Amino acid sequence: MGRHVVARVEEIPPGGRKIVRIEGREVGVFNLDGAFYALKNVCAHQGARVCLGKIGGTTLPSAVYEFRYGLEGRILRCPWHEWEYDITTGRSVFDPEVRVVTYPVEVAGGEIAVTIPARGDGAA
Numbered sequence: 001m002g003r004h005v006v007a008r009v010e011e012i013p014p015g016g017r018k019i020v021r022i023e024g025r026e027v028g029v030f031n032l033d034g035a036f037y038a039l040k041n042v043c044a045h046q047g048a049r050v051c052l053g054k055i056g057g058t059t060l061p062s063a064v065y066e067f068r069y070g071l072e073g074r075i076l077r078c079p080w081h082e083w084e085y086d087i088t089t090g091r092s093v094f095d096p097e098v099r100v101v102t103y104p105v106e107v108a109g110g111e112i113a114v115t116i117p118a119r120g121d122g123a124a
Contacts, residue, residue: 007112012036015073019051023116026051027103030087032073037087038114039076040101044092048080050100058084058093076100 006020012031019028019041026041028051043050057072075093076085084093090102104115 002118003106003113003115005111005113006038009107009110009112012112015055017051017055020114022114025116027114027116029105029112029114030055030076032087035088036105036107036112038103038105039085039087039090040103042100043078043080043083044098044100045078045081045083048078050076050078050083050085053077053079053082055087 002023004022006022006029007018012018012029014031014033017028017030019026026049028039028041030037030039039051041049041051054077055073056075056077057069058075060068060070062068071086074087076087085091085100086093090100092098106113106115
């Protein structure tokens, strides 16, 4: 298991992201209103660099012929086939069992650190 300082807080403004390489993996680090999240930069569908996708919202469950939009700034859309993932959980919008790998993030002393679990500990 390795803890890696990847940026200073001011390097990733709210709504921003930074893609880093940690232990041979590309990881996207996202700032959602001051909370930081880290996702492996691999789409569960066909392996696209998902962290390069657009960030926005999505349609929410609603009544027939009604369209509700929500989760603005929290949904990452894959640039290849537009699969949507919740940045805060890594889960896809259409099926919570389909997900992008997430990593723990800590902020201390103005530094953002991502922890990569040791191989064999469920790390991907």
